[in-house]
Structure formats: structure tokens, C-alpha cells
Amino acid sequence: MMKRVFMKGTEAIAESAVRSGLRFYAGYPITPQNEIPEYLARRLPEVDGKFVQGESELASVNMVYGAGSTGTRSMTSSASTGISLKSEGISYCATARIPMVYINMQRGGPGVGTIHPAQQDYNQATKASGNGGFRMIVMAPATVQEAVDMTYDAFDLAQRDRNPVLILGDGMLAAMMEPVVLPEMRTEKEVQQLKEEQKEWALIGHAHEEKKSFIVPGYWSVEDQEKLCIENNAMYQRWEEEDTDVEELYLDDAEIVLVAFGMAARITKSSMEILRQEGHKVGMIRPKRISPFPKKAFDNIDYSNLKAILDVEMSIPAQMVYDVELAVKQRGRIETYLRSGGEIVRREEIIQSVHALIGEEK
Amino acid sequence: MESQVRKAVYTRTKTLNGNVLGFCPGCMHGTVFKIIGELLEEMNIEQDAACVLGIGCCGLAQEAVAYDVTTAPHGRACAVATGVKKANPDTFVFTYQGDGDLASIGLAETMHAANRGENVTIIFINNGIYGMTGGQMAPTTLNGMKSTTTPNGRNPEEHGSPMHMCEILNQLEAPIYLDRVSCNTPRNVIKTRKALKKAFQNQIDGRGFSMIEIVTSCPTNWGASPLKCLDFMEERMFAEFPLGVVRDRQEEE
Numbered sequence: 173m174m175k176r177v178f179m180k181g182t183e184a185i186a187e188s189a190v191r192s193g194l195r196f197y198a199g200y201p202i203t204p205q206n207e208i209p210e211y212l213a214r215r216l217p218e219v220d221g222k223f224v225q226g227e228s229e230l231a232s233v234n235m236v237y238g239a240g241s242t243g244t245r246s247m248t249s250s251a252s253t254g255i256s257l258k259s260e261g262i263s264y265c266a267t268a269r270i271p272m273v274y275i276n277m278q279r280g281g282p283g284v285g286t287i288h289p290a291q292q293d294y295n296q297a298t299k300a301s302g303n304g305g306f307r308m309i310v311m312a313p314a315t316v317q318e319a320v321d322m323t324y325d326a327f328d329l330a331q332r333d334r335n336p337v338l339i340l341g342d343g344m345l346a347a348m349m350e351p352v353v354l355p356e357m358r359t360e361k362e363v364q365q366l367k368e369e370q371k372e373w374a375l376i377g378h379a380h381e382e383k384k385s386f387i388v389p390g391y392w393s394v395e396d397q398e399k400l401c402i403e404n405n406a407m408y409q410r411w412e413e414e415d416t417d418v419e420e421l422y423l424d425d426a427e428i429v430l431v432a433f434g435m436a437a438r439i440t441k442s443s444m445e446i447l448r449q450e451g452h453k454v455g456m457i458r459p460k461r462i463s464p465f466p467k468k469a470f471d472n473i474d475y476s477n478l479k480a481i482l483d484v485e486m487s488i489p490a491q492m493v494y495d496v497e498l499a500v501k502q503r504g505r506i507e508t509y510l511r512s513g514g515e516i517v518r519r520e521e522i523i524q525s526v527h528a529l530i531g532e533e534k
Numbered sequence: 535m536e537s538q539v540r541k542a543v544y545t546r547t548k549t550l551n552g553n554v555l556g557f558c559p560g561c562m563h564g565t566v567f568k569i570i571g572e573l574l575e576e577m578n579i580e581q582d583a584a585c586v587l588g589i590g591c592c593g594l595a596q597e598a599v600a601y602d603v604t605t606a607p608h609g610r611a612c613a614v615a616t617g618v619k620k621a622n623p624d625t626f627v628f629t630y631q632g633d634g635d636l637a638s639i640g641l642a643e644t645m646h647a648a649n650r651g652e653n654v655t656i657i658f659i660n661n662g663i664y665g666m667t668g669g670q671m672a673p674t675t676l677n678g679m680k681s682t683t684t685p686n687g688r689n690p691e692e693h694g695s696p697m698h699m700c701e702i703l704n705q706l707e708a709p710i711y712l713d714r715v716s717c718n719t720p721r722n723v724i725k726t727r728k729a730l731k732k733a734f735q736n737q738i739d740g741r742g743f744s745m746i747e748i749v750t751s752c753p754t755n756w757g758a759s760p761l762k763c764l765d766f767m768e769e770r771m772f773a774e775f776p777l778g779v780v781r782d783r784q785e786e787e
Contacts, residue, residue, distance in 0.1 A: 195621070196620065198617065224616065227643070227645075230613070231616075234606060234607060234617065237617060238614035238616060238621070241617070242621040242622040261607060264607050375584045376622050377583055377625050380548060380600065387604040388596055388605050389605055390605070392596070392597060
């Protein structure tokens with residue numbers, strides 16, 4: 173049996189990253205994710221990795237731009253307003269096709285907001301994590317175990333696509349302790365091998381006869397720039413087919429379908445279970461990756477049974493609801509239950525909202 | 535008659551790939567890239583080299599150099615160089631940045647990379663103006679000098695006075711070599727070459743942070759001929775930015 177350990181979300185993510193092959197981290201302090209840099213400041217030297225406390229979010233993300241350019245598994249992390257500062261570097265990584273992973277432990281926003289959990293960065297994470305309309309795979313864990321597993325995989329996806337991958341958590345996931353099974357530690361040889369595989373394009377120096385590394389966040393030629401955008405878009409389209417990740421529950425008989433992601437989904441799911449015990453036909457769609465958004469899951473709803481979809485978010489105004497609308501294609505009614513500012517969605521309020529929707533129909 | 539065996543005594547550096555560099559005539563960027571390339575060959579480090587370009591005119595070199603190259607976001611070259619060097623210490627890392635990039639938007643990154651003593655080489659081109667964007671005021675624009683955003687000349691009471699990056703970095707503990715040179719005369723080109731060679735050797739020897747500030751001209755945005763610009767450099771630029779070693783820890787030892 174795999175060994176279970178009791179760990180805090182931030183530290184479990186950091187450990188999982190190291191096990192996946194993380195060897196470079198740069199970050200700048202911001203609550204509620206400070207244990208990630210603190211953990212890695214201790215941990216990375218043990219595996220001959222490098223930790224840097226950057227002088228700012230800007231510097232940190234650009235150190236990752238540099239380290240990622242060498243094919244070294246690299247990561248940064250921050251929270252909401254700090255992520256905004258990193259957005260320039262993230263756009264550059266996505267354009268220069270640099271593999272990197274970053275973590276956003278969301279707090280109540282906009283602005284500096286509160287340090288409490290929220291999901292106010294959905295649009296930023298999925299639509300515009302920087303200028304230029306690039307996209308990323310965005311993972312939204314609902315438990316510490318999922319955060320650990322997703323972080324481990326994120327580095328593989330980043331390397332596969334040569335593109336940033338975002339783990340979108342929140343202050344609750346960051347601070348919560350749960351038992352987890354940590355993934356296997358990759359050996360030094362395996363980590364070296366993963367770096368070796370990227371040698372051809374990596375910014376590490378090439379002999380004159382070899383093809384040089386050319387890692388650029390833009391071109392002088394409009395033809396080259398358009399070509400890059402077309403190539404990137406083909407990758408984004410491929411993700412829509414091959415890289416969605418979603419949990420679908422009771423869609424066959426559901427009269428009410430709850431939609432939620434991340435920590436809000438965890439509370440929503442337990443609300444659904446209570447409602448089903450009460451005898452209500454309630455189902456749920458939980459995007460485990462919010463980008464690419466699992467549109468096809470919404471085709472599995474039996475709309476002839478459906479009374480309403482309830483979009484649950486820790487964001488006011490609602491943000492994911494626009495993706496839900498695109499996926500539902502006007503086949504059903506969509507309502508929202510929202511909390512914000514660091515207020516966590518409440519099970520009793522979700523249940524009340526569902527009761528109200530069912531009651532209206534009677 | 536004996537056959538003549540001809541020996542090449544001078545060739546173009548193979549580190550420039552033949553693409554047009556794109557710099558305006560007389561601006562000295564081309565000279566600096568030639569020196570860099572010749573040194574990479576001479577010191578046998580071309581195969582290890584990674585160049586981190588800033589944003590601005592320096593970006594024009596992106597497609598003309600035949601060694602590994604990346605372009606950093608504006609001002610972030612020292613942070614990118616930090617990442618490359620820490621992640622892959624065997625790579626020879628140098629940045630190439632203008633005054634707006636290094637001394638204005640990138641001031642924090644420059645100061646902190648210097649303060650950490652990163653084992654990288656910083657090549658800082660100071661021509662006292664924003665070239666690429668069309669001649670706006672730089673942190674190094676001389677007092678009284680006109681730019682498109684100081685149409686009546688830089689007024690120290692309103693805009694502050696020019697910043698002296700070698701002297702500012704000289705306040706820090708870690709940098710090991712800070713030198714200000716120019717390329718306005720053949721003699722100074724040779725001095726620039728020597729300074730860069732020393733800075734490169736410092737990195738190879740793992741000694742730490744070196745910055746070479748190269749005072750250059752911008753005929754296009756200074757609005758003068760290249761030759762007139764050379765006079766202006768002698769008369770005004772070197773008065774503000776005196777050439778010479780500001781710090782050399784190796785010499786002090």
C-alpha cells in the first residue's frame with residue numbers, strides 16, 4: 173500500500189513538483205502561497221536544484237523564462253495580484269514556447285483584494301493570462317491529492333507542448349492539510365534524461381555547425397509571427413479534442429445540474445450528495461481542467477429532463493458561467509449561486525438554491 | 535616563379551550569420567556585435583554562448599547572430615540571464631541591453647542581479663536616448679539634451695539628472711568588474727575589446743558579475759551626422775560619463 177502523509181496544500185504541491193523533476197524555482201512572497209517558496213528554499217538544494225527569491229514577481233517569472241529556456245523543469249507561484257505582475261512573462265513564455273509551470277493560489281479580488289480564498293481569476297486564467305490571446309492548459313484541483321497529481325503531470329504537459337501550464341488553486345487549498353499519497357520521486361538520471369530530450373532547442377549553447385537555439389517572444393517578420401499564431405492555435409484546437417478533463421455525475425437523470433470547479437466543486441459535490449439522499453435528481457459537471465473547457469460534457473445532459481443548470485462560483489460577478497453558456501448552447505436554463513471576497517460557498521446555500529429551483533417548477 | 539600561398543589575415547566573424555543587422559549607419563551597435571563575435575571565437579566559447587537581448591534596438595540582432603539567442607521582456611534581461619545561468623551553469627551567458635532597458639524599466643533586475651553577484655556578463659549600451667521608439671528621453675539623457683519627450687531639453691529639476699549605472703552598481707558589494715568604454719575611435723574600440731574579453735574571462739573563471747557600459751551614439755535620434763556625433767561624444771557624453779574602470783576586484787587583489 174502506498175504511504176499516506178499528512179501535508180498542507182502548498183507544501184504538497186511543492187514536493188510533488190520536485191518529484192516530477194522541478195530543479196528551478198523563483199518566486200516573490202505573497203499570501204496565501206508563501207509556504208511554496210519556503211518549502212522549496214529548503215528542498216531544492218537537496219536535489220541540486222536552484223531556488224531564487226526574486227526581487228519582484230516580474231523578475232521571478234523572467235528567471236523562470238530563462239531557466240525554462242534551458243529545458244530545466246522550472247516553476248513560479250503567486251496569488252492573484254502577483255499573477256497579474258507575472259502576466260507579461262507568461263505571455264512571453266507562451267510565445268517563445270518555453271515549458272514552465274506556475275501556481276495561482278487565488279485570493280479575493282480584484283485589486284489587492286483579501287487574502288482569503290476566491291475564484292476571481294477564472295477569466296484571467298482561462299482567457300487572458302497576458303497579452304496576445306495565447307492559451308494554456310489550466311488545472312483546477314479540488315483536493316490536496318488532486319493538486320499533487322495535477323502538479324506532477326503539469327510538468328510533463330508543459331514539456332510536451334513547450335507551453336506554460338497553470339495550476340489554479342485558492343487560499344483554501346493552499347492552507348488546508350489532508351492525507352496524500354505522493355507520486356514517485358523521479359531519479360536524478362530520469363530528470364537529466366528529461367532535460368536531455370530538449371537539448372536541441374534549449375538555450376544552452378550549440379556548436380557552430382548545429383542548429384542554434386532561437387527562443388524568441390516575437391518576430392520582426394509579420395509572416396513569421398502569423399505562422400507562430402497559426403501553429404499555436406492548432407495546438408489549442410488539439411487540446412479541445414484530446415486534453416479536457418472533467419468529472420460527470422448523474423447526468424442521465426439530472427433535473428438540476430450543478431457546475432463548479434476547484435474547492436467550490438468539492439462543497440458543491442457534497443451538497444449534491446445530500447440532495448440526492450433527499451430524493452432530488454441532481455447531477456454535476458466538474459471541470460478538472462477549466463482550459464480547455466470540457467464543452468462536450470454538456471452534450472451528455474439529458475435536456476428533456478433538465479429544469480436548470482446551477483453555476484456555482486466563488487466569484488462575483490460570475491465568470492465560468494460564460495463558458496457554460498457556450499457549452500449549453502441555449503438548450504437549458506442557467507442560474508448562478510455566487511460568493512465572493514473570500515466568502516466560501518456554503519453547502520446549505522447551495523441546497524437552498526436547488527430547492528428554490530425545483531420549488532419554482534412545482 | 536614561386537606560387538603564392540595566400541593566407542587569410544582577416545575574415546568576417548562566423549558568429550554573424552549574414553542576415554542584415556539592421557542598425558542605422560554610425561551607431562556602433564554593429565561594432566560591438568563584431569567584437570562580441572570575435573571574442574566568442576577567439577576564446578572558444580561560441581558553442582557555449584547564450585545571448586539574452588533586451589528590447590529596443592538591440593533586438594535587431596535577434597536574427598543576425600549565429601549563436602544561441604533569446605529576447606527578454608523589456609528590462610528583464612538580467613533576470614532571464616540569472617535563470618539561464620543558474621539552471622545551466624556551463625552555459626556562457628551575456629545580456630545585451632540599452633539604457634532604457636537596463637537603467638529605466640529594468641533597474642530593479644539590474645541592481646539585484648548585480649547584488650547577488652550572478653556569474654554573468656552584462657553589456658550595457660548607453661547612447662543617452664531611446665533609439666527604437668524614436669528618440670524619447672532615457673535615464674541617461676544629458677541635462678539640456680533635447681529628445682522627443684523633452685522638447686525643451688532635459689531639465690534636471692523636472693526630469694532628474696542622468697543616471698550613472700557603473701557608479702550606482704559600485705555601491706554594491708558583489709560586482710567584480712565595472713568598466714565604462716566607448717567605440718568612438720579605433721583606440722577605444724581596442725579598449726572595448728579588452729574590457730569585454732576581461733568580463734568574459736571573469737565569467738569563465740566563475741568570478742561573478744561584470745558589466746561593461748559602452749558609451750555610443752545615436753545619429754538618427756540625436757539628429758546629427760555620425761561624425762558630428764563623435765564630436766558630441768568627446769565634448770559632452772564623456773564629460774557626463776567618464777571612460778575608465780570603475781571597479782576591478784581582480785586588480786585590487
